[in-house]
Amino acid sequence: MGRPVGRPVVLQTDLPFPKRQGKVRDIYEVDDRLLLVASDRISAFDVVLPNGIPDKGATLTQISNFWFDKMADLVPNHLIATQVDDYPAALQEHREVLADRSVLVEKARPLGVECVVRGYIIGSGWKDYQKTGKVCGIELPKGLRQAEALPEAIFTPATKAELGAHDENITFEEACAIEGAEIMEEARRISLAIYGRAHTFARERGIILADTKFEFGRRPDGTLVLIDECLTPDSSRFWPAEEYAVGISPPSFDKQYVRDHLETLDWDKTPPGPVLPDEVVEGTSARYKEAFKRLTGKDLETVLE
Secondary structure: OOOOOOOOOOOOOOOOOOEEEOOOEEEEEEOOEEEEEEOOOOEEOOEEOOOOOOOHHHHHHHHHHHHHHHOOOOOOEOEEEOOHHHOOHHHHHHHHHHOOOEEEEEOOEEOOEEEEEEEEOOHHHHHHHHHHOEEOOEEOOOOOOOOOEEEEEEEOOEEOOOOOOOOOEOOHHHHHHHHOHHHHHHHHHHHHHHHHHHHHHHHOOOEEEEEEEEEEEEOOOOOEEEEOOOOOOOOEEEEEHHHOOOOOOOOOOOOHHHHHHHHOOOOOOOOOOOOOOHHHHHHHHHHHHHHHHHHHOOOHHHOOO
16 A cells, blocks of 8 residues: 655765765765665756655655666666665665665766757757757758757756766767767667657657757666666656647646746746745646656545555
């Protein structure tokens, strides 16, 4: 039986293993594997905000696991175990904080490039297009309007920024200079294949997948594997199909709701970030859960341990 949602917000975890921390995930080294724990932290404009979003970590983890399974025939992924029962004995005593929001994964050397796929012209791509008529060096048709579907999805890599800094769009040629042409050709092919399948699947369930970013790693034998997260509201732009319109920035299931609130404040987008009001916290949590429900056909609480 699922436990009720609305559990305490988890902003930090502190397990007795070597740790590094990202904006949302706490990453632990457990023997020769990694334990990824998705907190309820939320960042906007590359600043981690003081208060988190209830059940966000569990929602992200469950959505990601759902997509990893659906894409397994296109590319291997790093998952070893998704249930605490299957974790090493040393982790069992930490079940309360790990349940639903963690995965045990293999180690792989991450590529130094974010693999971004865009099916619609929005966000930084829209800004670049307005200035140059291109996105990441790719020439696009003239006269496109904001949020318009592109003739076909495009692969637009980006550099990986340190915590607190901004990723930067780069050309495919620049990505090849970082990782090599052969590996980037493979990453581009797989990224476009995943996006195409996910876009079709989501569209049938009332969600438009506007764009997304993937992270890949390489096993010691050179095999490319999908790592980190997959097609979540944190790594993707999900639009409710019924509210989609060209010429505007459509409402979304991701943290755009938070960004829109922050844009109304007198804040310079540097740390520390402002505390979010209750209605923004609750509204954001509801949007994440609605994305999960539309995609999987299940309420979040039915799948929690």
